[in-house]
Amino acid sequence: MELDACIMGRRSIRSYKDQAVPRDVVNKILSAGSWAPSGMNGQPWRFTIVENREIINKLSRRTKELVTVKMPLPENLQAAFKSDKDVVFYGAPLLILVSVQKSEEWRTVNLLDCGLAAQNMFLAAYQAGLGSCFIGFAAFLNQDPKTLAEIGIPEDHELVAPLIFGYPNETHVSKSREAKVLKWI
Numbered sequence: 001m002e003l004d005a006c007i008m009g010r011r012s013i014r015s016y017k018d019q020a021v022p023r024d025v026v027n028k029i030l031s032a033g034s035w036a037p038s039g040m041n042g043q044p045w046r047f048t049i050v051e052n053r054e055i056i057n058k059l060s061r062r063t064k065e066l067v068t069v070k071m072p073l074p075e076n077l078q079a080a081f082k083s084d085k086d087v088v089f090y091g092a093p094l095l096i097l098v099s100v101q102k103s104e105e106w107r108t109v110n111l112l113d114c115g116l117a118a119q120n121m122f123l124a125a126y127q128a129g130l131g132s133c134f135i136g137f138a139a140f141l142n143q144d145p146k147t148l149a150e151i152g153i154p155e156d157h158e159l160v161a162p163l164i165f166g167y168p169n170e171t172h173v174s175k176s177r178e179a180k181v182l183k184w185i
């Protein structure tokens with residue numbers, strides 16, 4: 001796929017087919033993330049791959065609990081977050097949690113590194129025919145280190161980029177976007 005088509009065609013997908021992502025495709029996504037630039041080539045990201053539906057549902061339920069306690073949500077979201085539906089991970093069959101070892105002095109660089117890895121992963125996924133979405137709400141799981149530890153994310157890690165992937169059950173037309181230039185001197 002042409003790079004332009006890939007960058008402009010990728011959209012956040014919030015409805016997925018009940019179809020597992022083949023292991024070689026998951027590996028391609030992980031490899032794309034690993035090729036992202038990083039401060040001093042530190043490659044600080046760590047990937048936790050979750051395909052188990054029960055675990056994804058459990059993380060979704062816990063995220064909903066944490067979000068509703070901590071955040072004033074608009075009315076429509078309040079109802080959704082109180083329902084049994086997976087309004088966090090949208091029923092996606094694959095969740096990749098990008099975390100990083102906590103560090104005060106390198107936090108900003110580490111967050112950027114994980115974000116760059118995430119975008120590489122989104123583009124590789126789109127090229128492979130998958131949809132994806134960044135799920136910022138799931139970062140609330142940082143407030144429950146025990147739940148993160150249960151899935152292998154150590155307590156000295158910060159969950160930075162919760163990412164979902166799967167075969168899309170919806171399409172989005174890409175609208176044009178303007179470059180928001182502040183000043184060009």
Ligand SMILES: Cc1cc2nc3c(=O)[nH]c(=O)nc-3n(C[C@H](O)[C@H](O)[C@H](O)COP(=O)(O)O)c2cc1C
Nearest residue numbers: 010011012013014087088133134135136137138172
């Ligand atoms: C840091 C970040 C957090 C996000 N969190 C969520 C989220 O929790 N739930 C969700 O449905 N979409 C989330 N999104 C997706 C954005 O809503 C989406 O990227 C934006 O609307 C632009 O649409 P596009 O990705 O199709 O270009 C997040 C995106 C980013 C970059």
